[in-house]
Amino acid sequence: MRVPMLTFLGLMILGVIAEFTLDSFVQLMLIYVLINMILGMSLNLVNGFTGQFSLGHAGFMAVGAYVSAYLSTLFPDLTGGMGLVTFPVLALLGGLAAAFAGYLVGLPSLRLRGDYLAIVTLGFGEIIRVTLLNMPAVGGARGFYGIPGPTDWDLGGFVISKFLIGYAQAMFWVVACFFVIWRVVRSAHGRAFLSVREDEIAAEAMGVDTTKAKVRAFVLSSFFAGIAGSIFAHYANYLNPASFGFNRSIDAVIIVVLGGMGSLTGSLVAAVFVTLMPELLRPLQELVGVDVRMVVYSLCLILLMILRPKGLFGSKEVFELVRKYVRKTS
Amino acid sequence: MSEKLLEARTLTMQFGGLKAVNELDFFVNRGELMGLIGPNGAGKTTVFNMLTGVYQPTTGEVVFEGNPIRGLKPYQIARQGLTRTFQNIRLFRDLSVIENVLVAGSHLARYGLMAPVFETKNFRQLESEQYERARHLLDIFGLEGKKDWSSGTLPYGEQRKLEIVRALATGPKMICLDEPAAGMNHKETHNLMELIAKIRQEFSLTVLLIEHDMKLVMGICERIVVLDHGVKIEQGTPQVVQSSPKVIEAYLGVDEA
Ligand SMILES: Nc1ncnc2c1ncn2[C@@H]1O[C@H](COP(=O)(O)OP(=O)(O)OP(=O)(O)O)[C@@H](O)[C@H]1O
Ligand SMILES: [Mg+2]
Numbered sequence: 004m005r006v007p008m009l010t011f012l013g014l015m016i017l018g019v020i021a022e023f024t025l026d027s028f029v030q031l032m033l034i035y036v037l038i039n040m041i042l043g044m045s046l047n048l049v050n051g052f053t054g055q056f057s058l059g060h061a062g063f064m065a066v067g068a069y070v071s072a073y074l075s076t077l078f079p080d081l082t083g084g085m086g087l088v089t090f091p092v093l094a095l096l097g098g099l100a101a102a103f104a105g106y107l108v109g110l111p112s113l114r115l116r117g118d119y120l121a122i123v124t125l126g127f128g129e130i131i132r133v134t135l136l137n138m139p140a141v142g143g144a145r146g147f148y149g150i151p152g153p154t155d156w157d158l159g160g161f162v163i164s165k166f167l168i169g170y171a172q173a174m175f176w177v178v179a180c181f182f183v184i185w186r187v188v189r190s191a192h193g194r195a196f197l198s199v200r201e202d203e204i205a206a207e208a209m210g211v212d213t214t215k216a217k218v219r220a221f222v223l224s225s226f227f228a229g230i231a232g233s234i235f236a237h238y239a240n241y242l243n244p245a246s247f248g249f250n251r252s253i254d255a256v257i258i259v260v261l262g263g264m265g266s267l268t269g270s271l272v273a274a275v276f277v278t279l280m281p282e283l284l285r286p287l288q289e290l291v292g293v294d295v296r297m298v299v300y301s302l303c304l305i306l307l308m309i310l311r312p313k314g315l316f317g318s319k320e321v322f323e324l325v326r327k328y329v330r331k332t333s
Numbered sequence: 334m335s336e337k338l339l340e341a342r343t344l345t346m347q348f349g350g351l352k353a354v355n356e357l358d359f360f361v362n363r364g365e366l367m368g369l370i371g372p373n374g375a376g377k378t379t380v381f382n383m384l385t386g387v388y389q390p391t392t393g394e395v396v397f398e399g400n401p402i403r404g405l406k407p408y409q410i411a412r413q414g415l416t417r418t419f420q421n422i423r424l425f426r427d428l429s430v431i432e433n434v435l436v437a438g439s440h441l442a443r444y445g446l447m448a449p450v451f452e453t454k455n456f457r458q459l460e461s462e463q464y465e466r467a468r469h470l471l472d473i474f475g476l477e478g479k480k481d482w483s484s485g486t487l488p489y490g491e492q493r494k495l496e497i498v499r500a501l502a503t504g505p506k507m508i509c510l511d512e513p514a515a516g517m518n519h520k521e522t523h524n525l526m527e528l529i530a531k532i533r534q535e536f537s538l539t540v541l542l543i544e545h546d547m548k549l550v551m552g553i554c555e556r557i558v559v560l561d562h563g564v565k566i567e568q569g570t571p572q573v574v575q576s577s578p579k580v581i582e583a584y585l586g587v588d589e590a
Contacts (some may be wrong), residue, residue, distance in 0.1 A: 207407035208411055
């Protein structure tokens with residue numbers, strides 16, 4: 004547990020630096036980057052490591068977001084320092100709800116070989132969105148207002164900002180997600196996932212319960228999608244079903260494909276790219292006057308896929324490639 | 334002393350209009366090295382697929398250690414101790430050599446999903462045992478030095494060997510080898526057969542062997558079943574099979590024509 008803890012503390016120092024150097028819009032983008040990192044890494048577990056194809060990650064994110072948001076409105080006074088304790092717990096509950104949804108969706112569809120999962124998850128994402136649109140208890144189409152979230156925490160003159168508390172909680176889950184997936188993949192459980200991706204028939208013949216492996220990967224993946232949803236809900240203080248449409252699922256798939264199927268660090272890098280790209284292209288759009296963002300965005304993607312068809316990092320991690328490069332040049 | 338480990342009872346496999354295997358009866362005694370031969374398309378691989386649960390037999394039953402196993406999933410059959418290799422090599426190509434072996438033992442490593450996350454003592458111990466065991470198995474087949482290679486980059490002959498190592502790692506009582514020497518030269522084949530004899534001893538294995546090379550099968554198998562067009566046309570010792578007119582007609586005749 005020492006390595007994850009130190010990693011987290013190191014990244015918190017960066018958070019403090021970001022607190023004093025970045026303006027609030029960039030800080031918000033940073034939180035969104037962290038959320039997308041969790042989405043990307045968790046989807047990579049299914050689409051990259053286990054070789055299945057899920058298209059409904061936004062649906063599980065929505066389940067986590069709405070469940071944890073709803074629960075938090077039952078305990079409205081969650082401001083200030085309390086948030087450091089309560090938000091991780093709420094995130095955990097949101098994650099568990101999403102994991103349960105993942106189990107219900109995964110069990111029937113993962114029994115079957117082939118592309119059923121893509122179709123079922125696609126449908127699931129839409130069902131969740133439409134259901135939320137028609138649920139007045141959580142705002143329906145109007146959106147879900149007034150969700151408690153981190154606020155500035157005044158320690159007698161010394162203020163810890165909303166950003167820093169939000170950053171701490173998002174970063175905590177990024178680190179948790181990374182190390183959980185990293186270590187599970189390097190265990191017997193994870194090797195079962197990989198064998199399913201490589202050759203399902205051979206995996207079965209070698210004693211791997213492939214259905215169980217797939218469901219496990221899927222449930223764990225949904226869990227972290229729910230966590231990402233919860234962080235999103237409490238930081239934005241507002242939810243709208245439109246935020247969890249097909250586009251968000253596609254964004255998650257793009258992160259996985261760009262970064263490389265089976266490369267966690269690849270997903271981290273690609274999450275930065277996918278989150279910031281549209282923003283970086285905004286000036287160009289103002290210059291030309293038409294909406295070129297999506298066009299340029301797609302062109303970048305196509306180019307990348309031509310130059311590096313297996314994603315930025317293939318199935319390798321960033322430091323493996325660096326090590327290889329260093330060995331080659333020295 | 335000759336106790337039946339595996340028994341196939343009137344196994345039939347129908348693919349549309351084709352009876353790939355037709356009412357096949359045979360048994361394998363514990364500890365035996367038995368051959369399954371027949372010309373191309375005779376239905377040998379289909380028999381393996383039925384025994385190991387890849388195909389559901391159209392009719393018939395498979396009994397392993399006295400228990401019916403027809404209808405069980407392949408992984409359940411593997412865990413009961415009946416495993417196989419594949420004629421058309423099915424390694425986990427993008428995984429390393431040792432990972433291929435580790436996958437096959439993964440059901441023997443009993444720890445929870447969160448054990449690796451917290452790197453519990455139990456996890457570390459079981460994991461190091463798994464690695465130790467995998468290295469030992471690779472060592473028998475001279476693959477230990479290549480344990481970190483991507484398995485898809487191994488030379489062909491070594492891929493075939495790795496298939497056997499991987500099957501061994503499941504901890505089998507019986508192993509079905511589907512043309513393990515296919516594509517190997519004479520020397521490699523000879524070497525492989527010695528290895529098979531060795532693991533048979535070391536792990537007290539029962540072996541069912543599909544092999545095209547008639548001489549080879551005659552040389553090492555204790556009993557042989559001959560299939561032709563899905564039907565068993567002969568069985569018995571190599572001498573019996575060798576001198577059977579039906580076999581000569583169906584198999585040797587075709588082969589040498
Ligand atoms: N899944 C399948 N669907 C349809 N037909 C099949 C299937 N599998 C095998 N067959 C057919 O069944 C027959 C027996 O095939 P099988 O692979 O068992 O032969 P074999 O004895 O292993 O041959 P070889 O020596 O070439 O490996 C062949 O005619 C084959 O085309
Ligand atoms: Mg065959």
